Amino acid sequence: MVWTEASGRRVLPHPCGELSAGVVEALGKPPGSVIPATSAPADPYGRDLQLALHTCYGLYYEGFDGVDTGWEWDPGLLCVRAELERHFLAALRADVADGVDVETELEELLIVPDEESGVAAFLRDHGKPWQVREYFVHRSILHHQEADPYAWLIPRLRGRAKAALVAVEFDEFGGGRGDRIHQRLYANLLEGAGLDPSYLAYLDVVPAPMLAIVNMMSLFCLHRGLRAAGVGHFAAVEITSSPASRRMVAALERLGADSACITFYREHVEADAVHEQLMRREVIGDLLAREPDTRAPIVFGIRATNLLEDRFADHLLSCWRDDRTSLLGPETPDGKDQNSMAHLRIPSEFVAIHRR
Structure with a gap:
């Protein structure tokens, strides 16, 4: 993510797997758009899941340039975030x-x-x-x-x-x-x-x-x-x-x-x-x-x-x-x-x- 002082831009990160790619792709569209599904299980500590979750959380901080603020409370994205959180929290509780x-x-x-x-x-x-x-x-x-x-x-x-x-x-x-x-x-x-x-x-x-x-x-x-x-x-x-x-x-x-x-x-x-x-x-x-x-x-x-x-x-x-x-x-x-x-x-x- 690169932000220049002159433009004040906060750009979506480069995805690194199916999960992060699905979240980043969705945020480039209007709220309510279908979020691409993934079938591959993710490592709860792996970068793909962590980057996808970090991107979801980014909406509650300073957000991203060009991303509609309506995504913050979009029901579909909240479901995706909840699933990512469930995997991460389960790993923490297990370890x-x-x-x-x-x-x-x-x-x-x-x-x-x-x-x-x-x-x-x-x-x-x-x-x-x-x-x-x-x-x-x-x-x-x-x-x-x-x-x-x-x-x-x-x-x-x-x-x-x-x-x-x-x-x-x-x-x-x-x-x-x-x-x-x-x-x-x-x-x-x-x-x-x-x-x-x-x-x-x-x-x-x-x-x-x-x-x-x-x-x-x-x-x-x-x-x-x-x-x-x-x-x-x-x-x-x-x-x-x-x-x-x-x-x-x-x-x-x-x-x-x-x-x-x-x-x-x-x-x-x-x-x-x-x-x-x-x-x-x-x-x-x-x-x-x-x-x-x-x-x-x-x-x-x-x-x-x-x-x-x-x-x-x-x-x-x-x-x-x-x-x-x-x-x-x-x-x-x-x-x-x-x-x-x-x-x-x-x-x-x-x-x-x-x-x-």
């Missing part, structure tokens, strides 16, 4: 162990991981500039929508839980200052790294693991029945963000990165340390006091987040340890064409790694 001990789950999140493990630690100790930029490209799909899905949780909470979640969101949205919105800070980071700062500019080169994380956010927060899982997910993000951001600051300082890149992560070191307390004590504490039966879904949200973040980290590290790109070629979403990077705003040394 995540059940649990009800919220307190222990939160305490485990507070344990700082082994200093030698994880993506941020790898970048801090061994990362090359092109690998840091690849990480920025992956995370742009998330941070261009950072905090937006959590806003859907607000009307689904009451009392202290609602007030505390709003307080966290207020910080995420810049405390009332447009130039401090975290989405804006990430756009500044991309620009500081010589990358395209525009909305979802790199969607066509980001593989499935990151799409799955972003789709999980929308899935949990759009459905009232999954709101407690959304709270668990949000808490997991805020609790683990500060230590990881501290490692990223160290990585970027070691590499002499632009100040805008360091500013984004330094902001999260400070802000998320406060958010962690709000999420644990006020949001989750009050929700459990009011609704004790939300224990299991909160744990599910935490564990589903860990599952998908681990899958994302495994993808990056397995690629980088072999000194190969973790991104897809822009012309062929299956990754076969690694040489056509010309339409992306990527510095020459970053392009070089995709031409090996």
Whole structure:
């Protein structure tokens, strides 16, 4: 998906299989048009299903240029989206162990991981500039929508839980200052790294693991029945963000990165340390006091987040340890064409790694 500041265009992504092709084809027509059926079963974590679902969810964010807004509530597309969600949610439930001990789950999140493990630690100790930029490209799909899905949780909470979640969101949205919105800070980071700062500019080169994380956010927060899982997910993000951001600051300082890149992560070191307390004590504490039966879904949200973040980290590290790109070629979403990077705003040394 490529958006230029001059035109403000948000273009539908390039499909990568039957499911995504059917959704993209339908959105080029008037609402109510028949959505092409597919017979092939899809991998619930595969890029075809994840891109199709991400495209459906895109209608609830900034939408797409030339796509009728009536598609947002089109009954046929809602049925397709529900089927995609069913496959994805069933896979998450199958792969995540059940649990009800919220307190222990939160305490485990507070344990700082082994200093030698994880993506941020790898970048801090061994990362090359092109690998840091690849990480920025992956995370742009998330941070261009950072905090937006959590806003859907607000009307689904009451009392202290609602007030505390709003307080966290207020910080995420810049405390009332447009130039401090975290989405804006990430756009500044991309620009500081010589990358395209525009909305979802790199969607066509980001593989499935990151799409799955972003789709999980929308899935949990759009459905009232999954709101407690959304709270668990949000808490997991805020609790683990500060230590990881501290490692990223160290990585970027070691590499002499632009100040805008360091500013984004330094902001999260400070802000998320406060958010962690709000999420644990006020949001989750009050929700459990009011609704004790939300224990299991909160744990599910935490564990589903860990599952998908681990899958994302495994993808990056397995690629980088072999000194190969973790991104897809822009012309062929299956990754076969690694040489056509010309339409992306990527510095020459970053392009070089995709031409090996």
